Amino acid sequence: MVWVIAVMLFLTVLATAGGIGTARATGAVGVQVGGRATVQIAAADPGRREATAGEAASLLAGVAGVSGVRVVPRAEIAQLLSPWLGGDADDVDLPIPVLVDVTLADAGAAQRVRQALASLPGARLDLHSQALAPVRAFLRTMSMLATLLVAMMLGATAFVVVLAARAGLEAHRGTIEVMHMLGATDVQVARLFQRRLSLDAALGAAVGGVAGLAAVALLGAQASALGSELLGAVTLGAMGWAALVVLPFGFVALAATVARRAVVRSLGQML
Amino acid sequence: MQFENVGLRYGQGDEVLSDLSFSLTAGEFYFVTGASGAGKTSLLKMLYLAQRPTRGAIHLFGTDVVTLPRQRIPGFRRRIGVVFQDFRLVPHLSLADNIALPLRIAGVLEDEVDEAVSEMLAWVGLTNRAQARPSTLSGGEQQRVAIARAVIGRPEILVADEPTGNVDEAMADRLLQLFASLNGLGTTLVIATHDLQLISRVRSAQMMRIDDGRLLDPTGMLRHPPGRHT
16 A cells, blocks of 8 residues: 555645646736736837837826836847847838837726727737736646646545555454454554554655655756746745645545544444 | 343354343353354354344343443453454464453553563463464464463453363363362353363353253253243
């Protein structure tokens, strides 16, 4: 049973870490980009683009719920485009749209910004929350799957413990009968099985827990090294790590409780 | 202990014991004899509460143990010592731990357990084998351990199934003296045996004979024979 518990806990630690990480990433993505929008001005005339951008910035600065407005400098846009356009990205003849970064302070601000921009032809509003909605949905689904996986792992672990307890009862039926004849109560007999199975579970939990935590730490380090903004949001935080550390203890407690109940239930069928 | 119209059957088979009605008086010494398969072991199983009868009533220490709730049975079993025919020593425990089992189950302090176990080991002549496992002992030695385990808790009733079946005559004598001394201390003894010589050596004992599932008193040695309860 030791190795089964070890494998179960290893997988549960990974699933829990994945669930916590994606849940936190979902929240982080919402907080980081949910309150941001970009106004894109794509007029054909460069002078008109710049003028419209200035007008948009002035207009939006006065809209309620807008906490920040910034016209993105052309050099910055060129830098963003340089991976695709190379050194030509800064060419003044390229019809690159002018971008205005808008920071929204409340949920209703997006609608007010949209209404304000209606009077500016050629200005298009891109809400980051809309663009990242599929990503958030994906992360939410991953988080729910991880929760389901953890629940299934706990159920499977409980089942393994019940099977181990029943096998132990069958293997030691003679000893149990003798103990009963000497006046042992079901609780006294169950305690022996509980102790044995808990020790096995503790050993398995130690092995699986250490391996699982090491794997999560390694994955975290590698994700950080990628430098991806999205993967960077997949963190566990102090509470997440604490939950992972508590998991092995939870496994041992689960094994002890299930073993006790299974044994007492089986003993109840004997005289 | 009182049996009233007790019958026992296993599954849907015929009754292996029928119409048992008798009383055992506290502090007496009883032998149960009978041919193999007559029902001696089944009777003993009911005496040490390993088996409920299919009909009738059994009163033990003033309580109807047939209808006794399961959770109250251990308390009664602790007052009864049992020597099983097949010894039933716990194979992974040492002799000392096997003998100590009833006291540990009863929650006796370890110091007292150690003292009592040492006394018992000396009494059955196995002090030097205290840490041995049962599988390393002869049949006779295992039987002595089983007896030590049965009596260590100073039971009010001692039930023994063929307790001298695997020992030589000298050891049988020694065990008999042990049983007699226990009886002298007030323990009620019920011993199933084929050994008529053993029975004849305890003059104060009463004899019950099981024949074809019924209790008989052919020799008139039963002071409270079937049908005349006290």
